[in-house]
Amino acid sequence: MGFACEDLTTNRSLSIYSGWLEQHCQPNFRTNVTPDPSTCCGPYKPLKGFKNDKPPSLQKAVDVHSHDTIGMIAVDKQGNVATGTSTNGASHKIPGRVGDSPIIGAGSYADSSVGGAAATGDGDTMMRFLPSYQAVENMRMGADPTTACRKAIARIQKHVPVFFGAIICANHTGSYGAACCKAPGFSQFHYTVFKPGLSQPLLEVVDCL
Ligand code: GLY
Numbered sequence: 001m002g003f004a005c006e007d008l009t010t011n012r013s014l015s016i017y018s019g020w021l022e023q024h025c026q027p028n029f030r031t032n033v034t035p036d037p038s039t040c041c042g043p044y045k046p047l048k049g050f051k052n053d054k055p056p057s058l059q060k061a062v063d064v065h066s067h068d069t070i071g072m073i074a075v076d077k078q079g080n081v082a083t084g085t086s087t088n089g090a091s092h093k094i095p096g097r098v099g100d101s102p103i104i105g106a107g108s109y110a111d112s113s114v115g116g117a118a119a120t121g122d123g124d125t126m127m128r129f130l131p132s133y134q135a136v137e138n139m140r141m142g143a144d145p146t147t148a149c150r151k152a153i154a155r156i157q158k159h160v161p162v163f164f165g166a167i168i169c170a171n172h173t174g175s176y177g178a179a180c181c182k183a184p185g186f187s188q189f190h191y192t193v194f195k196p197g198l199s200q201p202l203l204e205v206v207d208c209l
Helices: 011-022 131-140 145-159
Strands: 070-075 081-086 108-111 115-121 165-171 176-181 188-193 202-207
Touching: 070 108, 070 115, 070 165, 081 108, 081 115, 108 131, 115 131, 115 145, 131 145, 131 165, 145 165, 145 176, 165 188, 176 188, 176 202
Parallel strands: none
Antiparallel strands: 070 081, 108 115, 115 165, 165 176, 188 202
C-alpha cells in the first residue's frame, strides 16, 4: 500500500519488555513446557508426553490498560464500506499467537450493501464467535447498528458470561452504534465518530451489557 517498513518499537514497549524479562518472564502463559515457565524464561521445550503448549487463557492479561486494538469503519459518500484493525495483540503473548484482529469476521467485517463492524478485546474468546461478521449479518436482517452490536456481544455472553470485549457497528447510510461486555474494571466503552457536519471528532460512550 506504499507504507514504508518501520520498527514500531517504542521506548515504552521496550521498557515493558525489559521489566518482564527482569521478572523472569512473568506473567507467562506457557504450560506443559520445560524449563518451568512460572519461574524461568525460555527457550522452552514441550514436557515429555506433550506435543505442544495448550492454548493460553489471556483473561488475566487483558484489561482496560492493556488493550490496544484500533478498529475502524469508514463509509464514503457512495455508501462503500471499509473496515480495518491494527493491534499489538495481547501483552506477553506466546510468539506465533494469532489474535482476532487479522481474522476477517472476527476483528472486522465489511459489506457495502449492509455496513461494517470492528471488534476489540480478548481475541482468544472473541475470535471463536466471529462477532464482526455476526453484527453485519444482524444489520442485514434489519437490526439497527446499536442492536446489531448488542446482539453480537450477547451471543458471546451466552457462552462466556464475562469477557473483555467491545464492538462498533455502522450501516452503509452512516448510522452507527456500539456495545461492550461488562467486566471487572470495564463498565463503559468510548469510541470516536467523524461525520459530515462536524468540525471535530465526536467522542461517544456506551454502558456495557
Ligand atoms: N484483540 C487483540 C488480540 O486479542 O490480539
